Amino acid sequence: MTARRLIPVSLIGLALVPAAAQGQTPPAPLPVPTPPAPPPTVPPRAPAPAPAPAAGEATFTLAGGLPTKAIRYYTPGQTVVLQGRVTPAVPGEVVTLSVLRRGKGSKRISRPVRADGRFAVRFTVGKPGRLRLVVKHGASPLQAAFRAKPARIKVVRWSAGARARGVRVLLLQRALERLGFATPVTGYFDGLTANAVNAFRKANNMGRSGYASPAVYAKLLRRRGAFRLRYPKAGKHVEFDWSRQVLVLARGGRAYRVYHTSSGKPSTPTIFGTYRFYRQSPGTNAVGMVHSSYFIGGYAIHGYASVPNYPASHGCLRVPIPWAAGIFRWIDIGDRIFLYR
Numbered sequence: 001m002t003a004r005r006l007i008p009v010s011l012i013g014l015a016l017v018p019a020a021a022q023g024q025t026p027p028a029p030l031p032v033p034t035p036p037a038p039p040p041t042v043p044p045r046a047p048a049p050a051p052a053p054a055a056g057e058a059t060f061t062l063a064g065g066l067p068t069k070a071i072r073y074y075t076p077g078q079t080v081v082l083q084g085r086v087t088p089a090v091p092g093e094v095v096t097l098s099v100l101r102r103g104k105g106s107k108r109i110s111r112p113v114r115a116d117g118r119f120a121v122r123f124t125v126g127k128p129g130r131l132r133l134v135v136k137h138g139a140s141p142l143q144a145a146f147r148a149k150p151a152r153i154k155v156v157r158w159s160a161g162a163r164a165r166g167v168r169v170l171l172l173q174r175a176l177e178r179l180g181f182a183t184p185v186t187g188y189f190d191g192l193t194a195n196a197v198n199a200f201r202k203a204n205n206m207g208r209s210g211y212a213s214p215a216v217y218a219k220l221l222r223r224r225g226a227f228r229l230r231y232p233k234a235g236k237h238v239e240f241d242w243s244r245q246v247l248v249l250a251r252g253g254r255a256y257r258v259y260h261t262s263s264g265k266p267s268t269p270t271i272f273g274t275y276r277f278y279r280q281s282p283g284t285n286a287v288g289m290v291h292s293s294y295f296i297g298g299y300a301i302h303g304y305a306s307v308p309n310y311p312a313s314h315g316c317l318r319v320p321i322p323w324a325a326g327i328f329r330w331i332d333i334g335d336r337i338f339l340y341r
Contacts, residue, residue, distance in 0.1 A: 050141070058095060058135055058148040060084030065153065066171045066221055072153045073171065074125050075221040080153065082121040084135060089117030090143045097121045100132040125155045156221075160212040164189040172212055175220035176200055180227060180248075180255040182323055195320055198309065199260040202244045203227045208309040227255040231338050238301070238337040240317055242270065245309070247301065247317055249330055257330075259323055262307045264315035271299060271315070272339045277331055290321050291328035295337045301327060 063081040065074040074080060082097060091113060099107035106126075111119045125131065131154070136147035158168045170187040176196045177183055181203075183196030194210025201207055204225045206215065219225045227246065230239060232253040239248040240261065247261040264270035275295040284290045290303030301317045303324025312318070319327060 053140065053142055053144045054088055054090055056086055056088065056090070056093075056137060056143045056146045058084055058086045058137065058146060060135055060148055060151070062133075062151060062153065064222070066175055068167060068171070070152075072151075073221060074153055074155050075218040076127055076155055076157060077124060078155075078218075078222060079122055079124050082123075082133065082135075084119050084121075084148065086113050086117045086119065086137070089113060089115060091115040093137060093140060093143050095119055095135055095137050097123070098134045098136070099123065100134065101129055103132075106131070125153070128155045128157050130154050156217070157214050158212075158217045159214050160189055160217075161210075162189055162191075162194065168217075169193070172197075172217070172220065175223065178223070179220075179225055181258045182326075192320065192322055195260040195307075199246050199258050200225055202246055202260070203241075203258060205244070208245075227258045229253070229255060230340060234336060234338070236332075237335060238331065240270070240337065240339045242272070242311075242339065242341045245311070247319060247327075249327065257326075259319045259327070260307060262304075262309075262313055262318045263311045264313050265311045268314040270311070270313075270317065270339060271296065272341065274336060274338050277333055277335050277337065280328060280331070280333065282328065289316070291324040292316075293328055293331045301331070301337075303327075 060082050061084070062072055063083065064078060065072045065080070067073070084095070086093070086095065093113045094110050095113060096108060096110045098105050107123055109121050109123060111121050113119050130152060133151045133153065134147060137143065137145060139145040160169050160172055165188045169189045170185070173183050173185040173187070173193060177185055181196045181200050184190065184192050197212045197216060198208060198210045201209060201216065204219065227248055229248065229250050231237065234250070236251040239250055240263070241248070242263055245261050245263060247259045248255045249257045277293050277295050279294045281292045281294070285292065288304060289300065292300040292302040294300040299315050301319065303321035304313070304318040305321065306312065307318045307320050
């Protein structure tokens, strides 16, 4: 038996390994990823243009003093109140008032505009003279420049007496009538105007005179000096103030008309108290009493030819004859009258 040569299995395995290795393909290298393309460059957006400043206009009115159609009058030391509005309203903007005397600035006051467009300025006037009031707004990022229509005022130190005429008398009469003092409104200073001035002075403890002094004008230009009723809740009634010698027709809690009056002289004094009118006698009676309204016994309110600045009657209340008919018609039977010191 032929002996076979045995090859160790381990050697066969070693021989096969190289052959197997030679039959394999080496792995391909991994692909390198392509980086993403950068986004396209967008140019920066230009900022939006700022809005154009809003257009604007202003108007204003004045308070205090006494006006005519052309100009308003004030007394030295008086406060002028200016109230205005800007359209459209731009809150926080500022308007400036310039007060010009003979073209030169005497005051310059700035005030903010409120959310509703309103603004207000108060200032005190000085010596007599004409003043021009100019309100304007300087240009700002939010609102364009503008100015209001200017106004004129005049500061006056007036006085007036018998036979004076003109605007100073007309404004005097208007002011007296507005406060309830009986006066004609004609622009001419007559006797009835003097009576009204006298009643005003007596009501305000300024002496007894029919002359409209600067102090009278100063009070009237401030719209002060109305008679204060002692019985404002008495409804329609009459009051007589003996200490000031004035008769007052009252209604609605205020003096409707105030008259210069003369009451009973010391030997025949006027009585005091509260009474009701019980009889009226129209026309002129035998003793010169005109349009009489009686409140007790023979005591009456009536017109009379003489109405001095002191108590002079026989107990009645004398008023100037031109006012007697109006008082007579105003009083109703049953109305009360209060007579007091």
